[in-house]
Amino acid sequence: MAADASAATVRSQRRLAVLGSPIEHSLSPLLHNAAYTTLGLPWQYDRAEVGSGELLPFLQGLGDDWLGLSLTMPLKREVIAYLEEVTPLVDELQVANTLRFASGRSSGTRVLQGANTDVWGIEQALREAGIERLESAEVIGSGATALSSLRALADLGARSVRLHARTPEHAGELVDRAADWGVTVDVVTLTGGELALTAPAVVSTLPAHAADAIEPRLSSAGDVLLDVAYDPWPSTLATRWQAIGGTAVSGIEMLLWQAVAQVRFFVFGDDTRELPDEPTIVRAMRAVLPPNGMPPGDLPRP
Incomplete structure (x- = not known):
């Protein structure tokens, strides 16, 4: 070759x-x-x-x-x-x-x-899970991986994204960058406990164990979670996600692509x-x- x-x-x-x-x-x-x-x-x-x-x-x-x-x-x-x-x-x-x-x-x-x-890696991981196009999505976290996630979601067609950030006041750059791609970002405060996630695709960009306190609630069975933290796997968030009918994708898929x-x-x-x-x-x-x-x-x- x-x-x-x-x-x-x-x-x-x-x-x-x-x-x-x-x-x-x-x-x-x-x-x-x-x-x-x-x-x-x-x-x-x-x-x-x-x-x-x-x-x-x-x-x-x-x-x-x-x-x-x-x-x-x-x-x-x-x-x-x-x-x-x-x-x-x-x-x-x-x-x-x-x-x-x-x-x-x-x-x-x-x-x-x-x-x-990284952007293409996120895109491919979501495509492998059956996400070819989408209009809305959600991102958990507001660091550098969140920026790549927003760009990947924009490439997949998303025009609105809800961003869950521990410190919403630090998410201004993400909002501005996403606007350049035609994506409107709604920033909400991330806390532990029950979290309603209504989009068909969610990307968690939090490090290992940082999402353990989240109790996800889905809008429909089959919604896809890409959890970039893959050690250990399945993560606590992924286990809860699957238990209520969602599809959890390991960050190893992102790493591969x-x-x-x-x-x-x-x-x-x-x-x-x-x-x-x-x-x-x-x-x-x-x-x-x-x-x-x-x-x-x-x-x-x-």
């Missing part, structure tokens, strides 16, 4: 990694190495502990054998200052979870390219260009994921 991606960069040995803190239980190496093995590429993808404020020294210490990096928060925002070429989505959101070292026009130079694959787009970006420099025989690659990536969420005791990070 690698022959279809003809650049010399693709055929040579390259290094990649996911950065963050903590990062020791990340599933990203499993996903990426499965993809590169299936593609026949001699690439090695690892993980590296890099905290806030440590990104630039790490980048400056990398050799020419490095091809790309996956980034977790808060590095997704910190990297923006160092990127020289970005996809339209990164330019729009000012959030990048993917960095690629490309050859510059001058000999010996490297250009830092950035992409955001955003990784597929990252592989595209590392191979082609284009996160929208499909890989050779991509369904086979996706199956290989899915096969290395733990069944039914995470094994007890494992606490992976995106």
